[in-house]
Amino acid sequence: MEIRMLIGSIVTLIGAIFIFLGALGIVRMPDLYNRLQSGTKASTLGTILSIAGIGIINPAWAGKAFIIISFVMMTNPVSSHTLARGAHHLGIPLSKKTVIDKLKEAEANEKKEEQ
């Protein structure tokens, strides 16, 4: 009982640290796309670990924790992909550090072919 409590608490703590780093990334990153990177996804492991820690502390909840983790893993990438795609279609600019934007080139090429 004691040892399970300890392991679960440590796992949850590591998860909380990852969520904190994700939040810090939102503040520090220069543009929307990089913020999405750290905000929605550096926190993926954080969310998973926090919920897994609860599942370890209380084994009766392990099944529920597993289902929550699988739903987080299914919906998280879809939402961040949709946000990024919508932002790019609206023309939200990338930061000055950006090296290359192949998608813009591809869209420009398609427009040329249509004309």
Add this chain to the structure above:
Amino acid sequence: MNLKNVIQIFILSYLTWLALNWSVNADVLITGAIISVLIAVLLCSHCEVLQEVRLSPKSFAYAFAFVGVFWIELIKSNFDVALRVLTPSLPINPGIVEVKTTLHSNIGKMLLANAITLTPGTLTVDILDDRMFIHWIDVTSTDINEATRAIVSKFEKYLEVMYG
């Protein structure tokens, strides 16, 4: 009515029910079975979500290997992005690169895009047929082939066997 499809949906919803209840009482098992059969037959006799899944021992083995590789990548890249955030000079080199995929099925492409998006550092922005546009936090190469090898190949070889 597609029997294979219905059976797959039944197994999925029954496993979900069992995990939610976490008990093996007879009444729980029977209620779950009835509800799962109803869901599978009434709601999902025509849906095509799992149509393209191949059911063979090899594809199961590759599915397990895929999950393993995916977890390793997830943990590795989480640490990578966390280190970038913590470094005072913020060493990022972002850009949107183009990669090519050899997968044909829709569910295979979806899983590939989701796996790429879930590993921090890479984010699928758009998909046009077999071209994927990926926002990469640290662009090491702008060449299509190089980028494909760095981002896609590690997941693709497993998905290719699973879905083709």
